[in-house]
Amino acid sequence: MIKIMKNRVNSWAIIGAFVFMIVQVICDLYLPTLTSDMINKGVAQGNVSYIWQVGYIMLGVAAVGIVAAVGNVFIASRLAQKLGHSLRSNIYEKVLHFSSYEFDQIGNSSLITRTSTDVLQIQNVTVMMLRMMIQAPIMLIGASILAYNKQKELTVIFLVAVPILIIVIAAVMTFAVPLFKTLQKRIDHINLVFREGLTGVRVIRAFNQDGYEQDRFDGVNKEYTDNARKVFSITALMSPMMTLVLSATNIAIIWYGGHLIGDMSMQVGNLVAFMTYAMQILSSFMMLSMVFVMLPRAQAAAARINEVLDKNDSIEDRPGAVTIDRSQLGESQLSFSQVNFRYVGAEKAALTDINFEAKAGQTIAIIGGTGSGKSTLINLIPRLFDVESGDIKIDGKSIYELTQASLHDQISLVQQKTVLFKGTIRSNLQFGNENATDDEMWHALEIAQAKSFVEESTDGLDGIVEQDGDNFSGGQKQRLAIARSLVKKASVYLFDDSFSALDFKTDAKLRGSLKTDENVKDSVVLVVAQRISSVTGADLILVIDGGKIVGKGTHEELKATNKTYQEIMQSQIREGDAE
Numbered sequence: 114m115i116k117i118m119k120n121r122v123n124s125w126a127i128i129g130a131f132v133f134m135i136v137q138v139i140c141d142l143y144l145p146t147l148t149s150d151m152i153n154k155g156v157a158q159g160n161v162s163y164i165w166q167v168g169y170i171m172l173g174v175a176a177v178g179i180v181a182a183v184g185n186v187f188i189a190s191r192l193a194q195k196l197g198h199s200l201r202s203n204i205y206e207k208v209l210h211f212s213s214y215e216f217d218q219i220g221n222s223s224l225i226t227r228t229s230t231d232v233l234q235i236q237n238v239t240v241m242m243l244r245m246m247i248q249a250p251i252m253l254i255g256a257s258i259l260a261y262n263k264q265k266e267l268t269v270i271f272l273v274a275v276p277i278l279i280i281v282i283a284a285v286m287t288f289a290v291p292l293f294k295t296l297q298k299r300i301d302h303i304n305l306v307f308r309e310g311l312t313g314v315r316v317i318r319a320f321n322q323d324g325y326e327q328d329r330f331d332g333v334n335k336e337y338t339d340n341a342r343k344v345f346s347i348t349a350l351m352s353p354m355m356t357l358v359l360s361a362t363n364i365a366i367i368w369y370g371g372h373l374i375g376d377m378s379m380q381v382g383n384l385v386a387f388m389t390y391a392m393q394i395l396s397s398f399m400m401l402s403m404v405f406v407m408l409p410r411a412q413a414a415a416a417r418i419n420e421v422l423d424k425n426d427s428i429e430d431r432p433g434a435v436t437i438d439r440s441q442l443g444e445s446q447l448s449f450s451q452v453n454f455r456y457v458g459a460e461k462a463a464l465t466d467i468n469f470e471a472k473a474g475q476t477i478a479i480i481g482g483t484g485s486g487k488s489t490l491i492n493l494i495p496r497l498f499d500v501e502s503g504d505i506k507i508d509g510k511s512i513y514e515l516t517q518a519s520l521h522d523q524i525s526l527v528q529q530k531t532v533l534f535k536g537t538i539r540s541n542l543q544f545g546n547e548n549a550t551d552d553e554m555w556h557a558l559e560i561a562q563a564k565s566f567v568e569e570s571t572d573g574l575d576g577i578v579e580q581d582g583d584n585f586s587g588g589q590k591q592r593l594a595i596a597r598s599l600v601k602k603a604s605v606y607l608f609d610d611s612f613s614a615l616d617f618k619t620d621a622k623l624r625g626s627l628k629t630d631e632n633v634k635d636s637v638v639l640v641v642a643q644r645i646s647s648v649t650g651a652d653l654i655l656v657i658d659g660g661k662i663v664g665k666g667t668h669e670e671l672k673a674t675n676k677t678y679q680e681i682m683q684s685q686i687r688e689g690d691a692e
């Protein structure tokens with residue numbers, strides 16, 4: 114918790130909350146003494162003017178107490194909101210730099226819980242700390258001293274009441290705290306299943322698996338509910354047990370106090386004041402118990418948030434990495450030399466001894482079976498993963514000598530799974546280049562064979578793109594993603610199986626336009642493709658099998674000499690898929 118708050122909360126605000134709370138507690142403690150004076154010196158002696166006088170003072174003290182309480186709550190709430198805001202943005206900032214490895218380690222659903230529920234826990238406990246954690250100890254000590262001063266004989270009652278209270282609190286904490294800690298994990302599970310259900314809803318329906326998914330969700334929902342029911346039943350017990358102890362204490366005070374008054378060794382006002390102090394002492398214990406129940410839960414939430422914030426990025430800028438812009442680089446060029454790569458924890462290398470070179474204006478196509486390593490090869494270029502050994506150079510510079518920001522400036526990527534963001538076509542295209550003009554965007558749409566369907570919609574570039582681009586077909590989404598990549602001026606364009614949802618004609622037209630486009634013609638274009646027809650025009654084709662390059666050449670060369678290429682061709686001719 115302390116680590117979370119460090120550098121994120123203003124120490125002056127904490128001091129302010131502290132001062133306001135001290136004023137509030139002093140007022141709360143002073144009021145019973147005034148009541149006792151009013152009864153002993155005013156009511157008992159029939160002194161009406163004294164009653165009025167003390168009454169006015171009590172009003173003043175109560176008013177100051179209220180102002181102090183409002184001040185404390187105001188500061189505490191503001192501080193908690195600011196803390197929540199800064200935590201959420203810090204987590205998001207951190208997560209944006211995570212590689213797939215970090216995402217796999219923590220899990221997307223857990224990241225959502227950590228940004229929402231865990232941060233909320235921290236906010237609640239911050240308010241609690243700035244109120245109860247200051248109020249309870251001061252009130253406890255103050256009320257104990259004042260109660261002792263008022264009537265020390267009556268304090269023996271606390272010798273019984275306080276240990277009982279401590280036993281009740283300790284029992285509740287022993288059972289509740291571990292359950293509170295597992296509650297967050299259960300929410301993670303609910304988020305995970307819910308999220309999978311939402312994204313896979315069409316598949317679930319198509320396979321008639323609604324029942325199975327419902328059962329799966331019911332399972333995690335039940336786990337959470339059982340856990341929550343247990344923990345809240347235990348904490349719910351606390352309130353009646355506390356009330357019982359408080360009422361029994363009150364009865365004991367009245368009974369014993371009555372005897373003392375009868376013996377003339379105590380005044381009525383003192384009994385009233387003592388009863389109020391007793392309530393303040395016992396309610397301070399209750400406040401502390403709430404803090405002790407909430408604190409471990411917040412501690413667990415803080416540990417989960419710190420785990421995200423402290424995570425070292427597995428992909429970092431190397432020491433001495435330089436920032437350069439495109440004008441400082443030479444002619445576009447891309448080379449892989451002796452590149453080996455293995456996924457973390459995998460026994461087998463995903464890529465072995467990859468060597469090739471591509472020059473400005475060349476199109477390199479990568480073809481191979483499913484799982485052969487095509488996407489992995491593409492993902493090494495923008496450093497979504499780092500090579501195990503070997504080097505990759507762009508425009509003559511090792512990608513590891515550049516900062517990631519300047520490396521990403523040189524690359525334009527269309528991933529296998531199309532990603533569009535909620536907004537407009539314009540906002541999505543400007544992701545590629547925020548300064549792109551309308552003419553440039555229309556040009557990119559034309560090359561990507563997307564111009565016609567964007568033109569047909571009445572809003573043109575301002576047409577709405579729903580979350581995940583759900584209001585477009587698979588092929589339209591791909592074309593928009595391709596257009597976005599073309600809006601960016603890059604040294605290397607990477608298309609990871611990006612033409613797969615396009616029909617043959619559109620695929621051919623797109624590749625033809627790409628070759629002649631002013632923006633692209635001096636850059637290197639790397640295309641991963643499944644169809645032979647998509648690679649025939651490439652300057653160099655890399656045939657990948659089992660993570661190795663098993664063939665290198667043009668279509669004609671490979672057709673004549675490469676067995677794997679011939680097999681792929683054969684299989685596609687059988688399917689009527691090849692040119």
Ligand SMILES: Nc1ncnc2c1ncn2[C@@H]1O[C@H](COP(=O)(O)OP(=O)(O)OP(=O)(O)O)[C@@H](O)[C@H]1O
Nearest residue numbers: 213456459463481482483484485486487488489490
């Ligand atoms: N994140 C990952 N962690 C571990 N192994 C992975 C990961 N991603 C891919 N792999 C493995 O690496 C190998 C190459 O995968 P890759 O995605 O590069 O294949 P691909 O040729 O692009 O396949 P496809 O044509 O089906 O997209 C596969 O055996 C795959 O199981």
